[in-house]
Amino acid sequence: MTDGAHDTTVEVRGYLAVLGALLLLTLITVGVSYLRLPEAPAVLVALTIALGKAALVAMFFMHLKSEKPMVFWPLGLTAVVFVALIAFALWTEADHLFGTRFTGAFGGVAP
Amino acid sequence: MLAKYLFSTDHKVIGLLYGFTSQFFLLFGFALVLIIRWQLAYPSEPMPLVGGLFGEANAPGGVLLPDFYNQLGAMHGTIMVFLGVVPLAVGAFGNYLVPLQIGAPDMAFPRLNLLSYWFYFAGGVTMLASFFVPGGAAMSGWTSYAPLADFAPSGQTWWLVGMLLIIFSSLLGALNFIATIVQLRAPGMTWFRLPFFVWAQFITAFLLLLAFPALQAAAVLQAMDRLAGTSFFLPTGLFQAGLPIEAAGGGNALLWQHLFWFLGHPEVYVLILPAMGIVAEILANNTRKPLWGYRLMVYSIFVLGFLSFIVWAHHMFLTGMGTSISAFFQATTMIISIPSVIVLSSLALSLYGGSIRFNTPMLFALAFLPMFGLGGLTGLPLGLAATDIPLHDTNYVVGHFHYLVAPGTIFALFAGVYYWFPKITGRMLNEGLGKIHFVASLIAMNVIFFPMLIQGLAGVNRRLWDGGAIYSHAQPVVYLNVPMSVAAFALAAVQLVFLVNVVYSLVAGRVAGTNPWGSTTLEWATPTPPRAHGNFEHPPRAFRSPYEYSVPGVDGDFLPQGAGDERAPA
Amino acid sequence: MKPDLATMEIPYTTDIRPDTGLTNPKLGIWLFLASEVMLFGSLFSSYALLRSGAASWPHQADVLSVPLATLNTIILISSSGTMVMAWAALKSGSLARFRLYMGLTILGGAGFMVVKAFEYSDKFSHHLYPLTNNFLGLYFTLTGLHAIHVLVGMVVNLYFWGPGAAMWRTEPRRFTNRVEVAGLYWHFVDVVWIFLFPVLYLL
Numbered sequence: 084m085t086d087g088a089h090d091t092t093v094e095v096r097g098y099l100a101v102l103g104a105l106l107l108l109t110l111i112t113v114g115v116s117y118l119r120l121p122e123a124p125a126v127l128v129a130l131t132i133a134l135g136k137a138a139l140v141a142m143f144f145m146h147l148k149s150e151k152p153m154v155f156w157p158l159g160l161t162a163v164v165f166v167a168l169i170a171f172a173l174w175t176e177a178d179h180l181f182g183t184r185f186t187g188a189f190g191g192v193a194p
Numbered sequence: 195m196l197a198k199y200l201f202s203t204d205h206k207v208i209g210l211l212y213g214f215t216s217q218f219f220l221l222f223g224f225a226l227v228l229i230i231r232w233q234l235a236y237p238s239e240p241m242p243l244v245g246g247l248f249g250e251a252n253a254p255g256g257v258l259l260p261d262f263y264n265q266l267g268a269m270h271g272t273i274m275v276f277l278g279v280v281p282l283a284v285g286a287f288g289n290y291l292v293p294l295q296i297g298a299p300d301m302a303f304p305r306l307n308l309l310s311y312w313f314y315f316a317g318g319v320t321m322l323a324s325f326f327v328p329g330g331a332a333m334s335g336w337t338s339y340a341p342l343a344d345f346a347p348s349g350q351t352w353w354l355v356g357m358l359l360i361i362f363s364s365l366l367g368a369l370n371f372i373a374t375i376v377q378l379r380a381p382g383m384t385w386f387r388l389p390f391f392v393w394a395q396f397i398t399a400f401l402l403l404l405a406f407p408a409l410q411a412a413a414v415l416q417a418m419d420r421l422a423g424t425s426f427f428l429p430t431g432l433f434q435a436g437l438p439i440e441a442a443g444g445g446n447a448l449l450w451q452h453l454f455w456f457l458g459h460p461e462v463y464v465l466i467l468p469a470m471g472i473v474a475e476i477l478a479n480n481t482r483k484p485l486w487g488y489r490l491m492v493y494s495i496f497v498l499g500f501l502s503f504i505v506w507a508h509h510m511f512l513t514g515m516g517t518s519i520s521a522f523f524q525a526t527t528m529i530i531s532i533p534s535v536i537v538l539s540s541l542a543l544s545l546y547g548g549s550i551r552f553n554t555p556m557l558f559a560l561a562f563l564p565m566f567g568l569g570g571l572t573g574l575p576l577g578l579a580a581t582d583i584p585l586h587d588t589n590y591v592v593g594h595f596h597y598l599v600a601p602g603t604i605f606a607l608f609a610g611v612y613y614w615f616p617k618i619t620g621r622m623l624n625e626g627l628g629k630i631h632f633v634a635s636l637i638a639m640n641v642i643f644f645p646m647l648i649q650g651l652a653g654v655n656r657r658l659w660d661g662g663a664i665y666s667h668a669q670p671v672v673y674l675n676v677p678m679s680v681a682a683f684a685l686a687a688v689q690l691v692f693l694v695n696v697v698y699s700l701v702a703g704r705v706a707g708t709n710p711w712g713s714t715t716l717e718w719a720t721p722t723p724p725r726a727h728g729n730f731e732h733p734p735r736a737f738r739s740p741y742e743y744s745v746p747g748v749d750g751d752f753l754p755q756g757a758g759d760e761r762a763p764a
Numbered sequence: 765m766k767p768d769l770a771t772m773e774i775p776y777t778t779d780i781r782p783d784t785g786l787t788n789p790k791l792g793i794w795l796f797l798a799s800e801v802m803l804f805g806s807l808f809s810s811y812a813l814l815r816s817g818a819a820s821w822p823h824q825a826d827v828l829s830v831p832l833a834t835l836n837t838i839i840l841i842s843s844s845g846t847m848v849m850a851w852a853a854l855k856s857g858s859l860a861r862f863r864l865y866m867g868l869t870i871l872g873g874a875g876f877m878v879v880k881a882f883e884y885s886d887k888f889s890h891h892l893y894p895l896t897n898n899f900l901g902l903y904f905t906l907t908g909l910h911a912i913h914v915l916v917g918m919v920v921n922l923y924f925w926g927p928g929a930a931m932w933r934t935e936p937r938r939f940t941n942r943v944e945v946a947g948l949y950w951h952f953v954d955v956v957w958i959f960l961f962p963v964l965y966l967l
Binding site: 089090091094095098099101102105106109110112113115116122125126129130132133136137140141143144145151152153154157158160161162164165168169172173175176 | 784785786790791794795798801802805806808809812813816817825830834837838841842844845847848849852853855856947948951952954955958959961962963965966967
Binding site: 422444446 | 774781792804806818893902904905
């Protein structure tokens with residue numbers, strides 16, 4: 084045995100539970116996709132499930148759950164910056180996505 | 195023997211490698227623009243002496259062809275930004291100084307550091323090699339706007355590969371800097387005892403880490419467009435030379451601009467923040483006073499760094515992307531000027547009441563303030579859509595960002611070279627030659643860049659092969675091209691003074707000792723030069739904030755950050 | 765542990781720095797992953813922008829094979845599971861069990877690549893190429909870049925399964941940390957796929 088060796092049975096049992104949840108969520112998201120929901124709810128469901136799965140992997144497999152705040156700062160910043168990129172880039176396509184809802188947002192006059 | 199230096203994992207050796215390579219690229223990029231300046235001042239006249247060297251395909255009889263002119267323009271920008279200024283400010287100064295200033299034995303990942311340098315080197319070689327491929331180097335501007343760049347000759351592909359290598363180098367470097375600053379601070383070196391230079395490098399590293407991947411993605415997509423025939427940046431219904439293009443279409447040209455400027459704007463602050471850091475160090479040292487508003491400056495660059503991620507579309511007002519999105523980006527652009535002004539004001543206020551020493555590093559640092567200020571103020575009209583639209587792509591823009599980068603950042607880098615040269619080499623640079631270098635560079639740079647603002651306000655476009663000679667609206671200002679070009683060649687000549695100074699001082703300069711400027715920060719507590727692999731003779735410790743100059747009740751006028759209690763006031 | 769500067773020892777490569785709670789490699793890999801988030805984030809943004817601006821977009825599930833992708837999802841997620849168990853095995857001091865789980869992880873990666881290759885060749889045989897339309901362009905670019913990441917992860921894992929494991933005898937704690945870092949990368953590759961799967965196949 085080496086220094087710091089300890090019993091990991093409980094830990095491993097937890098990992099197996101997470102793995103089971105991930106596989107179950109995979110089957111659910113595939114199942115929902117066969118329902119051919121309209122676009123908006125389909126996107127919402129699929130991305131929510133994907134976010135849930137990613138959170139499970141990050142929290143347990145990548146053990147962010149027990150990580151130190153020094154890791155959260157850069158990751159939080161990354162998340163914000165990523166959202167800014169996708170949101171503001173999409174804004175240029177706002178006409179396609181939302182009709183002309185945004186043209187008047189800053190007091191402009193819709194054409 | 196040579197391999198010992200080329201493959202050393204010592205941060206100081208890697209810093210010097212970065213320094214030599216990036217200064218080569220600065221000179222190379224400068225040489226490219228000298229060719230451009232000849233053409234602008236004397237359109238279609240053969241360039242004397244060197245005109246025959248460019249080859250019949252580029253400059254028959256020494257007269258530049260428009261395509262070659264475009265290559266020079268695109269590659270000048272690319273080389274100066276990505277291979278010259280950033281690697282010098284971050285790779286060289288950051289690498290050499292950050293571990294010393296925080297009291298670390300090296301960077302957190304020394305081998306990654308070396309790998310980062312060699313990726314940068316490979317990227318540089320790729321860029322240089324692209325001049326020799328059929329059709330020449332990239333010619334679609336340093337921004338490589340699609341769809342133009344999608345159809346450019348093969349040099350553009352080399353540009354993309356070169357950028358991918360440089361980006362990978364930057365990412366490795368950036369995570370190394372952050373890990374070093376977070377993990378390897380010496381005992382007692384708390385966050386608010388970090389020298390301002392270290393803070394500037396810290397924020398810079400975050401900008402590199404999070405902004406550069408967008409260009410990585412964009413480069414991959416453009417490479418797919420060029421090599422695999424996709425249409426990511428090709429809208430439906432595009433014609434080239436009168437014929438419809440053979441592509442699926444349905445792409446979005448604005449996508450390239452979004453991704454490019456998502457990197458491009460933080461990149462501007464990557465150019466500026468290390469320069470602010472250097473200037474802050476030198477101002478504090480030569481005013482013999484603590485920095486005014488140190489904490490305020492730190493908070494400001496935090497805000498600056500964060501906001502720099504949400505201002506990028508102010509480069510895109512002319513694209514017609516929409517009024518509401520323009521309004522948003524105008525607002526953030528106006529807001530980001532606040533932290534910049536706070537930093538600049540704090541630096542200016544630091545001068546108040548100081549007993550200023552006007553040595554060469556201080557002169558360069560002092561000149562940075564008004565020059566950077568001018569660059570910043572000329573940017574305001576470009577940050578508002580209504581005034582940006584007539585000024586977009588004119589020489590006004592070129593004048594604006596050159597004021598920030600040339601007499602701004604490059605002056606700060608010169609200040610840094612003069613200031614830290616004694617620590618690196620053990621000898622002082624010659625003050626007389628240094629002052630000649632400073633005054634002549636200051637005059638030359640202003641003669642080059644100020645007329646650009648005038649030409650731009652008259653509506654002269656920035657990418658004209660003949661400098662505007664055939665346009666009637668340019669006639670009142672086209673004569674300015676001659677003095678600008680003369681000043682550019684004079685600026686080149688003045689750099690010889692600097693080179694002579696370096697060589698002369700290396701051989702016969704005044705011997706410096708360990709702390710010639712009477713400085714407080716930890717890098718001056720090392721032997722000169724600092725020890726290979728380990729830097730310090732005794733494990734360093736920080737006892738106080740970084741700029742304890744003129745402390746009442748202390749012998750001498752400064753209290754080093756690493757000096758123990760025996761020197762603190764009773 | 766006090767850093768001994770005379771031997772150029774870099775502190776906190778294996779030990780945790782008390783005030784940050786991290787080792788250098790741990791922070792380094794998370795920062796690297798942050799930049800990777802931005803890389804794939806930029807590509808997802810491109811996908812969103814191109815799709816929202818497109819005049820027409822194929823029904824993705826009709827072009828691609830959902831069953832194959834589901835199989836691949838299951839394989840990659842399971843390999844993530846075995847990866848974390850390989851790390852747990854080292855923590856409990858068993859190199860043999862580490863070898864078993866790491867071997868399964870590598871096999872998982874290989875299985876993923878085989879299925880991927882099968883998918884690609886199927887598309888090519890139906891004359892579906894990146895240039896066919898922007899959806900297929902994005903499909904090949906995103907999955908291709910992801911596949912490169914899988915390959916890199918497999919090479920790293922293979923190294924730790926084979927020659928790299930020699931470190932277990934000399935510096936077991938450091939080796940365990942290295943496997944943890946390789947695992948963080950592997951899980952990240954898994955997370956990217958968790959998003960690619962619905963975005964490219966299901967929506």
